[in-house]
Amino acid sequence: MNDSTSDPIAEIRGVEVSPSKKIPFELYDKKSRKTTKLADLSNVSPMKGRHDWFGFEFVEPVFVSTIVVDAAGYDYKDCVFKWKSASTGDVRQDDTRFDDETFRITINDFITEFSFKPDRKYIGNPQIASVSAIGFTLSDFHEERGKIGKIAELRAAAVRDAQATISEASEAEARLEEIEAEIQERELEIKTLSTTQTTLESELKQWKEKIDSAERELATSRANIASLESRNETQEATIKQREAERDSLAKEIASKRAELKALENDIYLFPSELGEFAKRGGADKAFYWKLTAVPLLVLTAMAGALLLDAHNLAPILDENENARVFSIFVTRLPYVVVATAIIGAMYKIAKVLISEIIRIDTQTRGLAKLSIIATDVSAASEDGLDFSDEERYHLRTGLKMDLLREHLKSYIADSFDYIASDRIKSRLKFLERKRIAEAEVEDEVEGEEVVDETVAPTSQSDNPRRRNS
Helix, strand or coil: CHCCCCCHHHHHHHCCCCCEEEEEEHCCCCCCCCHHHHHCHHHHEEEECCCEEEEEEEEEEEEEEEEEEEECCCCCEEEEEEEEEEECCCCCEEECCCCCEEEEEEEEEEEEEEEECCCCCCCCCCEEEEEEEEEECCHHHHHHHHHHHHHHHHHHHHHHHHHHHHHHHHHHEEEEEEEHHHHHHHHHHHHHHHHHHHHHHHHHHHHHHHHHHHHHHHHHHHHHHHHHHHHHHHHHHHHHHHHHHHHHHHHHHHHHHHHHHHHHHCCHHHHHHHHHHHHHHHHHHHHHHHHHHHHHHHHHHHHHHHHHHHHHHHHHHHCCCCCCCCHHHHHHHHHHHHHHHHHHHHHHHHHHHHHHHHHHEEEEEEEEHHHHHHHHHHHHHHHCCCCCCHHHHHHHHHHHHHHHHHCCCCCCCCCCCCCCCCCHHHHHHHHHHHHHHHHHHHHHHHHHHHHHHHHCCCCHHCCHCCCHH
């Protein structure tokens, strides 16, 4: 195999291919032009760069691989190249960026002419130093083409031999990889089985320990279940007892709440009525104010009409010196009488309505003062006295009713005496009798509790009567 591939390789190495070189200046046409002289590398004459086409022509088609334009001052600028293909006759175009002090473009075609156009440079002094077309002349290309064909044949033969060798090596490598993979798979299976055996043995030992532990826990759980069942029966009995007590307490709380609600309604009776009275008085005052607006508007209109007529009458007297004042007075007298009557009636109505509004406001403030007086008097009277809530309520209600009764007479008499009131006296007597009766009941209850304690002592919390009291 090595012998078959060594001959083509040696032959390929023996064939020498000439590299591409710069096209001689003799092949350029119109050598006298200044632009064409840029290609004469033996006598280069740089030109000032401009944004215009620099054209070059050949006397015969040449194979150009690369065109290189040496320049200066074209940093970050582009250059457009055009060339005419000798094989197709088409004019092709491409652009390139200025790099390493050159514009370089690849052609790889037979051309008869080419040109380039740099970008416009506004700042600086750009220069075109030289132009080089690199490739082969027509005679050189024919000579090298024969060498290239021979190299291609030798290369194809070498490639075929190399591919055959590579194919055999690949097949051998594939077989080797399959064998190695199979060996690794067998080793892995052996290792897995060994690990599985060790794991199963460990799990078997753990399961035996778990079974023993579960049997012990089962025995303990059965004993706990029996104990819990006994405790459950006890708890159920206790729950039933607590539920009965809860129902009893709920009924008692509902009764006390109803009683408290009734007491609160009784306590706040007078303030709620006072608020309703004030609300009603405010509504009446608003209604009377609306009625008062009518006569006030009429009074305003009549006053305005009288003033307007008097103003209109003044020019007549000033312009006509012979005007009869008495005749005018007699003529206007009915109008004045009617207007006076209307003004008087409207004034009377407005006065009555405003007086009613003032009266309602006075009554409202008077009743509010009564409430304030009743509260202050009751608070001052209770200072230092050990009154219960019920006694305090009865006394406060009596005082408010007496003050309200006196208020309805439009005044409070100077001879009014809180202690001399028959209502207060009767309430004090009632409360005194009630207090004596409650004291007697408490004494009886305490005597019964002393007897019970000598026979069978019990805690205070177990006595329902004591708890309710």
